Amino acid sequence: MKARDAVRLVAAATVLLVLFEGSGVESGGKQIDPGTERSIVLAIGKPTGWIADRLPFSAWADSALAFISPDEDLSGQKGFDEQPTEGNPGKGPSPVTVDQFDPAALGAKPKSPGKLKTLLVTGDSLSLPLDSELAKRLTVKGVKVVRDPHVGTGISKAGVVDWAKLSAQQVDDHHPDAVVVFIGANEGFNLPGAGGKQVSCCGPDWAAVYAQRARRLMDNYRQGGDARVYWLEVPLPRDSTRQRVQRTVNAAFEVAAQPWRSQIRLLDLTTVFTPHGKYRDAMEVNGRKQIVREPDGNHLNRKGAEVAAGVVLKAVQRDFGGPG
Numbered sequence: 001m002k003a004r005d006a007v008r009l010v011a012a013a014t015v016l017l018v019l020f021e022g023s024g025v026e027s028g029g030k031q032i033d034p035g036t037e038r039s040i041v042l043a044i045g046k047p048t049g050w051i052a053d054r055l056p057f058s059a060w061a062d063s064a065l066a067f068i069s070p071d072e073d074l075s076g077q078k079g080f081d082e083q084p085t086e087g088n089p090g091k092g093p094s095p096v097t098v099d100q101f102d103p104a105a106l107g108a109k110p111k112s113p114g115k116l117k118t119l120l121v122t123g124d125s126l127s128l129p130l131d132s133e134l135a136k137r138l139t140v141k142g143v144k145v146v147r148d149p150h151v152g153t154g155i156s157k158a159g160v161v162d163w164a165k166l167s168a169q170q171v172d173d174h175h176p177d178a179v180v181v182f183i184g185a186n187e188g189f190n191l192p193g194a195g196g197k198q199v200s201c202c203g204p205d206w207a208a209v210y211a212q213r214a215r216r217l218m219d220n221y222r223q224g225g226d227a228r229v230y231w232l233e234v235p236l237p238r239d240s241t242r243q244r245v246q247r248t249v250n251a252a253f254e255v256a257a258q259p260w261r262s263q264i265r266l267l268d269l270t271t272v273f274t275p276h277g278k279y280r281d282a283m284e285v286n287g288r289k290q291i292v293r294e295p296d297g298n299h300l301n302r303k304g305a306e307v308a309a310g311v312v313l314k315a316v317q318r319d320f321g322g323p324g
Contacts, residue, residue: 100260119134239298
């Protein structure tokens with residue numbers, strides 16, 4: 001194609017755009033963020049929109065393309081006004097509630113839960129020494145920190161402690177305004193699936209049962225929406241076999257928290273300690289590289305707990321406006 005023909009083709013396309021969609025240029029320009037680009041588009045769009053509004057071509061185009069979305073007979077189908085509601089689910093997808101949204105994720109201000117008076121820190125051995133680090137930082141600010149770790153236990157390991165019962169008892173005993181949960185070091189045990197059949201880790205069937213158990217704990221800890229729960233995702237361990245378990249556990253936590261994201265904060269320690277899914281013993285802390293994991297390649301050491309505490313306190317401050 002010759003340059004002259006190309007110019008003619010562009011000119012013809014421009015004329016057709018002005019005639020049939022001139023008003024769309026101005027409308028699109030108004031949606032661009034303020035700046036030079038927006039000013040240029042509006043400078044072109046305003047006159048082309050004025051021309052298009054006074055000619056019938058745009059209406060003709062709408063009529064000509066109407067066949068693409070014809071009026072179909074949908075009388076036998078359910079519309080939006082017939083969808084199931086909370087408390088009366090009927091058939092169809094589960095209802096979406098306001099509790100499923102974290103207001104901050106929508107750019108809204110979260111509802112303040114009031115003053116932070118009592119914080120419960122619990123979990124398996126992962127919660128050590130995070131509990132003492134949080135106590136050190138918050139006790140001096142007038143917050144009562146209850147430290148209740150249960151070493152060697154797990155959500156999929158109910159032989160030692162049944163966490164469904166334990167979480168309910170912890171709430172009855174302490175009535176915490178906030179709960180920090182760090183658990184997942186001892187998971188991967190078989191779980192009872194449909195019909196009582198044992199399901200092994202780590203496929204979707206196992207993850208679904210595990211998520212249901214975790215959801216029960218979350219519901220206990222949130223206390224009907226009055227408390228805030230800070231649930232820590234587990235950083236990947238050094239052992240590749242254990243990494244598969246931890247990835248499944250973290251995915252289950254994500255699903256478990258969905259009904260109450262307005263009260264439950266999933267804190268991503270995986271990105272902090274194992275970015276891009278790669279294990280590391282050391283990371284930069286306060287401007288220099290420091291060891292953050294225990295020799296077992298699983299637990300956080302004291303320095304790692306300090307980093308994790310910083311993540312927790314940032315989330316706490318967002319909700320409570322500052323501890324104490």
